[in-house]
Amino acid sequence: MSSRRDFIATSFQSVGLATVGSLLWAGYGDLTKKSPLVLRPPGALNEKDFLSACIKCDLCSIACKNRDTNIDLKTGLSKEPTIKVAKAGGNTLIGTPYFTPRDIPCYMCEDIPCAKACPSGALDMKTLLDKNNKANINNSSMGLAVIHKESCIAFWGIQCDACYRVCPLMDDALTLEYKRNKRTGKHSYLLPVVNSNSCTGCGLCEQACISEKSAIVVLPDKISKGRAGDHYVKGWDEKDQQRVKNSKGLTTKTKHTKENITNYLNESSF
Numbered sequence: 001m002s003s004r005r006d007f008i009a010t011s012f013q014s015v016g017l018a019t020v021g022s023l024l025w026a027g028y029g030d031l032t033k034k035s036p037l038v039l040r041p042p043g044a045l046n047e048k049d050f051l052s053a054c055i056k057c058d059l060c061s062i063a064c065k066n067r068d069t070n071i072d073l074k075t076g077l078s079k080e081p082t083i084k085v086a087k088a089g090g091n092t093l094i095g096t097p098y099f100t101p102r103d104i105p106c107y108m109c110e111d112i113p114c115a116k117a118c119p120s121g122a123l124d125m126k127t128l129l130d131k132n133n134k135a136n137i138n139n140s141s142m143g144l145a146v147i148h149k150e151s152c153i154a155f156w157g158i159q160c161d162a163c164y165r166v167c168p169l170m171d172d173a174l175t176l177e178y179k180r181n182k183r184t185g186k187h188s189y190l191l192p193v194v195n196s197n198s199c200t201g202c203g204l205c206e207q208a209c210i211s212e213k214s215a216i217v218v219l220p221d222k223i224s225k226g227r228a229g230d231h232y233v234k235g236w237d238e239k240d241q242q243r244v245k246n247s248k249g250l251t252t253k254t255k256h257t258k259e260n261i262t263n264y265l266n267e268s269s270f
């Protein structure tokens with residue numbers, strides 16, 4: 001018997017029916033905490049705020065199903081939407097929207113109908129605005145594509161650029177880097193590299209990957225992105241220096257410039 005069934009059975013034996021409802025809900029809540037790998041639609045707030053704001057109305061999923069680009073030309077009907085609504089028994093909080101790129105990625109609709117349809121702000125159009133205050137799907141951050149080099153055949157020296165070609169932000173979010181193949185001595189590797197500043201996490205690359213199990217997968221930012229820590233400061237980056245100035249807890253004794261950073265590196269003994 002699964003642990004979830006165990007949980008339900010035990011609950012029924014020990015408490016009244018009314019309490020069971022709330023316990024079940026709390027149980028599902030716990031499940032989400034244990035399943036941090038879920039990918040949310042464009043504009044989603046951070047997971048904690050998203051879960052508080054989402055009213056589980058399905059409107060984002062319906063908008064995704066009815067998006068202009070989703071019509072099957074043969075039947076004239078809408079195809080399966082990218083956004084699915086979590087059902088009981090899975091690892092995602094029941095009723096909340098999510099997507100699985102290997103099955104159906106996000107097609108990055110320019111008008112972002114899913115986020116527009118959200119009545120609660122759980123998908124927040126404001127997070128998608130560009131400098132001119134215009135919503136731009138390229139600003140979405142659903143996750144980050146991560147490459148498993150050992151199973152990506154481009155890293156074996158075999159030519160494959162399926163993920164690169166399908167990326168809507170080709171040469172920005174996903175680039176190809178040349179590297180000499182020392183093993184053969186006369187060939188080059190053409191290696192896919194993801195730029196975390198531009199990748200939206202749409203998952204088109206994950207779906208397109210020719211590997212039996214995708215060698216490029218989208219993971220939520222919280223899982224895929226590291227953090228150097230506030231005490232590391234890029235002396236050559238004015239924005240980062242400004243960050244230290246604005247921070248109450250951080251101070252630096254030396255004002256770094258491009259020149260003294262270069263001198264420091266050149267003069268040091270390592």
Ligand code: SF4
Binds near residue numbers: 105
């Ligand atoms: S932007 Fe992505 S998730 Fe939103 S409607 Fe389009 S395909 Fe669906």
Ligand code: SF4
Binds near residue numbers: 057060117118
């Ligand atoms: S439209 Fe908004 S509130 Fe409704 S299910 Fe989607 S995210 Fe949740």
Ligand code: SF4
Binds near residue numbers: 167169194203
């Ligand atoms: S998830 Fe893949 S296809 Fe989408 S922007 Fe990132 S690298 Fe490109």
